[in-house]
Amino acid sequence: MKTWFHSWRAAIRIARRDAWRSKGRSALVLAMIALPILGVSALDLTYRSSELSPAERADRMIGAADARFKDPGFAGVPVFQDPVGEMNTPAKDYRDTTWPSGPADVTKTFPAGATVLKDTLGTAKLTTVHGLLSTEVRELKASDPAARGIMPLLEGRYPEKNDEVMATSHFLEASGLTIGSTVSARNFDRPYRIVGSYELPDALETDQVNLLPGAFLDAYAKVAEKAGLTSPGASTTYLVSASGGFTWNMVKELNAKGVVVTSRAVLFDPPDRSEVPLFQKEGWGGFEASAGATAADLAAVGTVVGLAMLEICLLAGPAFAVGARRSRRQLGLVGANGGARSHIRAIVLSGGLVIGVAAAVIGNVLALILTKALQPVLEETMGQRFGAFDIRPLEILAIAAVAVLTGVLAAIVPAVTASRQTVLASLTGRRGVRRSSRVLPLVGLGALLIGGAIALFGSLYSQQFIVVAGGSAIAELGVVAMTPALVGLFGRTGRWLPLSPRLALRDAVRNRGRTAPAVAAVLAAVAGTVAVSTFMASREAQNRADYEAQLPHGTVAAFVQEEGGRDVPAVREALQRYVPVDVRADVERVAVGKPGCQPWDSLPGCGRYEVVVPKANECPLYVSLPGGADPSEKYTPDQRRKLLTDDWRCKSSSSGGMYVSDGGLLVGDAKLLKVLGVDDPATVKALADGKIVSFNRTQVDKNGTIGIKQITDIAAADKASEQGRPAPGKVSSLPAYQVPGDPKTYGVQALMTPATAKAAGLGTAPLGAYASTDRLPDTEARQKLEGELTKLGSNVEMHIEEGFVNENSMILLALAIFAGLVTIGAAGIATGLAQADAEADLKTLAAVGAPPRVRRTLSGFQCGVVAAMGVILGSAAGVLPAMGLRLTEAREQLAFHEKSIAEGWTADLTPPYVPIVIPWETLAGLLVAVPLGAALLAALVTRSRGALARREAT
Known part of the structure; x- marks a missing residue:
């Protein structure tokens, strides 16, 4: 016991001294471990502090x-x-x-x-x-x-x-x-x-x-x-x-x-x-999180933490190997003085322990300081005040233990490798013959096949995303385990390369112990980025295909229904001032009751209107029944499907678009037809002749008229609706013109002029305006327009139709930048290790007359080769899980679609569109820009001339 304690104490002292000597490398590894710890600790402190105790919750509520x-x-x-x-x-x-x-x-x-x-x-x-x-x-x-x-x-x-x-x-x-x-x-x-x-x-x-x-x-x-x-x-x-x-x-x-x-x-x-x-009570039992959901959340958190630890170990492992390689003479002296291999392993492992403890302390202390200092900012961001600043010691210690464990795990492989060096090789600086493990690639291949099978099963037969994600994670770990063998395969491409990249590739393949972890780290980072990018790009393509324009492209619409539309003139003026207007169409709505009433008001003196659909034109699936019962339940699935496909009354004729008013009825002139793209001369003539222009044939009765019912008794109307009866009110019948075909009118189903409304005894109120534009308003114009509308204080419903806008482009760019930084960092670590190994080769090159820039060139190619191998493997590994998740989504949506068809709830036989889109721009940036940037950066920071070597003792 005494011997074990003293040997570890000495090992820790040696590791602490080496860490202090190599401040740059130690700071790099410490930062890699401490930053995630800082983030997790800060998140834990923020979450726990934002949780309110019963007393705090009661004080704020009552x-x-x-x-x-x-x-x-x-x-x-x-x-x-x-x-x-x-x-x-x-x-x-x-x-x-x-x-x-x-x-x-x-x-x-x-x-x-x-x-x-x-x-x-x-x-x-x-x-x-x-x-x-x-x-x-x-x-x-x-x-x-x-x-x-x-x-x-x-x-x-x-x-x-x-x-x-x-x-x-x-x-x-x-x-x-x-x-x-x-x-x-x-x-x-x-x-x-x-x-x-x-x-x-x-x-x-x-x-x-x-x-x-x-x-x-x-x-x-x-x-x-x-x-x-x-x-x-x-x-x-x-x-x-x-x-x-x-x-x-x-x-x-x-x-x-x-x-x-x-x-x-x-x-x-x-x-x-x-x-x-x-x-x-039925339907109210699922509002609290179930144990299954909690277990799934814990599993997800555990998976994320495990992958983060793996990533840190893969990045920090080569850094510890650099330290062990540069300290091989010191480790050789330990062996020459009677130290066993366990002592050498203890020294290297102590390096991980020292860095892990330092990272745990620094990360948690900084988390405490920053969370407390930034508490007002965090509270403003969350929109609520913390309760007590809640520190859970056990949780902080658990997070610290993760940091220590990560540091020790990262040092395991370098410790085993260093302990296998002979004393003579360590003292003379010789590297000896190195053999890669033959078991690890086989284990990796097995994990790849098993994980791929699980992901394939999840995407084809299961409806659980966790199955696909879990299988993909296992397969990715298998690829990581196979990295040394895959690095060897890359070595066969060296015959077609020029001298410097060929030397860099050969050196990387010969020293797989340091190359493989760095490549695996790049692989993991790039695989995650490519997986998320592929999934988001596929979702974007699906959303683009499903996007339905609310207005013709470039059109601006603004409505105000409050207070009788008193702010509508100011809204129209603001549109004219800040929008490059081509044609502006002012519109009004039918108003029932005293001035100032809103369509939803139930105040005395206020009312509403309905566009009467003749009974002969009502779809049987949508006829109101007493008590709010669903009328479609009276029909079998075959009958529902037949009604939706064959009965014109049940086919959708709303043409999508914005909600404009009840029944889609607007009061305006021919300018609105021009803005909406309706260029039928007969339609323009009918509107000018005092007819209601209808785009929905269900509203027109057999006599060619449209009925508009004015409802003044809201309470009686609501009671009649509950009993399945028509609401009482005065009906005005107006001659109508049915527009031929099925033009897209973006929610407008009927249009009449103010003169027609006045002749029919219908009151109107200003609603807003449509404006077609020569070009879309720029950012400055939009800000000025929104600022002007904000000053009015009214609830202005405004929409600018600019087509589908991808909201994920910045996220994809951020992911690509993150992957690039991780890749360059991992490749830089591998390059530092390569330089530690290649000192003898560089001295030989200098001795035979190689110019000083060879060191810089070789360093750049070493970094670029590691980055390129990791990016290529990561890109291939990242596409597969995204494809699996998209296939699972496709199965779910197809199953829902088929169920809807079978039950007669839809007549659309077109299967859902769930594409798989590869983000080629992101991949191209990773495959070309990242390795090139890594190579240039490594070349720039490498000195052309090395330090003079000390003559070895003979």
């Missing part, structure tokens, strides 16, 4: 109160909820009957003696320095002790008067206002002075203002209703404090009264899953 009571809007019927109170549904099954809807009287459910604090939330457009900003308006007495923790005060004070307001820091930043400024709402002249700023710890990017209860929302709602404008849409919850709190049984009793409760006691001590009625 403050210091015992519970928050909320009306779920089911008219007071019994409900089921989850323990947190985020999910709820009626306890009764209303599948075939009308769902309950309406308010419940929450105030009647408060326990006797409870203290209640009202919390009301609405929205309004508030004035800012730049224009208007849609903002949450919260009426809650924030200074009340029950609200402590919900909205922590940052500066200033809480509101104390009805004309005072405090705002979130994000609102102040976005609006340009400060404490002391005044703010008001659109169409509401009452000013409010900002007296403080606060934040919502769970939603830092929320634009919100806080006032005292009753200071804004009620008065603003009355003004909005009188002017026919948008209501603030307020919703109210109650913070309730009661002696003893609210247990889970009490929560269930309140659920029976139709109230949803978030209880502090339940947050601290949640019930078992079996005690939650919501999770026992």
Whole structure:
């Protein structure tokens, strides 16, 4: 025991001294191990710190109160909820009957003696320095002790008067206002002075203002209703404090009264899953992660960590071999003085141990410092504040153990190789005869075949991606194990190369112990990059083929439906100013009710319209039934399929595109036809003659007219819809012209002029504009346009049709750069090892008259050869898993498509398009640019003249 301890202590001291002497190499290996450790530790610290304790979660949700009571809007019927109170549904099954809807009287459910604090939330457009900003308006007495923790005060004070307001820091930043400024709402002249700023710890990017209860929302709602404008849409919850709190049984009793409760006691001590009625109800049992999903996540994490360790070992192993090679004389002296092979292995392994421990300490310490220092930045990025800065010692130690294990594993092969050197060879600098292992390539071949078979099985017979990914990982490890043999095969190409690259290739093949790990490291990095690039390029091709344009190419459309379209003229002017407009078509929508009503409003005096589809033109699959039952269930799959293929009423005629209005009906002129590319003269003439131009034949009845129903009683219409009856309302019949053929109109199904609408007694409201362009607006013009529209404060729906845009191009470029850096790094390490081995050869070349630049040239070709071999093998290995994953996706989509056909849900017999696309540009960059760049970089950093050699002792 004493001998073992002292020998390892001496080995560690020697390793520490060598690491300090070779600072550059030690720093390189330390960085390779420490950087991933830093990232994993920082991620662990961030994740654990962002996890809230029950007390922290309760403070942010309900403050210091015992519970928050909320009306779920089911008219007071019994409900089921989850323990947190985020999910709820009626306890009764209303599948075939009308769902309950309406308010419940929450105030009647408060326990006797409870203290209640009202919390009301609405929205309004508030004035800012730049224009208007849609903002949450919260009426809650924030200074009340029950609200402590919900909205922590940052500066200033809480509101104390009805004309005072405090705002979130994000609102102040976005609006340009400060404490002391005044703010008001659109169409509401009452000013409010900002007296403080606060934040919502769970939603830092929320634009919100806080006032005292009753200071804004009620008065603003009355003004909005009188002017026919948008209501603030307020919703109210109650913070309730009661002696003893609210247990889970009490929560269930309140659920029976139709109230949803978030209880502090339940947050601290949640019930078992079996005690939650919501999770026992059909369709609600799968909202918590299953053990299988957790196991799959752990397996995925384990796989990623294992591959990362393998990559580091492959990169760091040659670096340790460089150190062992440069220290071979010292190791020879250890053997000459009676040291055993185990002592030499211990010295080299101690190098890995020392570097691993240093990397673990430095990585974890830097992670702690950076995470703490960057905590505000991380919180802003995540959009929420941390809880306590949570350090889990066991997890940090586990991460540190991974670093130490990685360092030791990386030093194993160099340690075994160094221990096999004879004392004479070590002292004289001779390398001796080296033989590659004959077993390792066979093991690698077996792993390649087994992994390939698993991946093939997964892509052809299984629907689990993990099978393909696991098989591909095994096959890749097999290729890594076969790398020494594959390097030998590359040596046969040397006969066709010039002198310098031939010497570099021969040297790489003769010294496979140092070449193979570097090639394998490059292989692994490139294989992952090529696999992801191939998969993403294939997905891009599929998305490009599936892309459906919303408008004709180069067309810009902007709609505003709020407040009766009062901002539409400003939107049209902004389009004309910042977009290179060719033709602009202004459009309106049919409006029912008083001015300012929106299509979705249910306020008194507001209504909506419907384009009446004659009963003879209704597709039987889509006819409304009482209770919301699915009418298609009445038909067999064959009948459904026959209706979809043979019945013109069931064929889609919406032509895709943007949602423009109910029934696809717009009010405009012939300019819109020109923008949409409809150039039929008869269509233009019919529009000018006062007819409705229809692009959907199901809307035109046998008399050649289209019916437009004006619905003024929204409640009666909703009730009729629930009962499967037509909504009551006045129907106006207008003459129509059916456009021949099936032109693509991008969501527009019918068009009439303002004069036609006025003659029919239909009210209209401005909606927006379409604009065809000479060219697409550039980035500067788009920014100016969006800035101008933002100032309006309205919700402007704008779309610029520029065709399919690949959103993954930057990701592919980043992957290629990452693979290039890893490749150059690995090749550089191999080159350093080659120079350590090739000193004698270089001296011989110099002795026979070779010029000094030979050293630089040979170094560059050595680096380039290693990079080229790794890139070629990695490119071949990376394409296979991507193909397997795409084949699995193709099988899944084809199975779904065939099932849809068999069940009669689709009449499209065209199989799904799931291509496999090789990213040739990425491959070309890796195959050409990376080896060339590695060679040039190695040549530039290599000295032309070597140091004078010390005369060996004889």
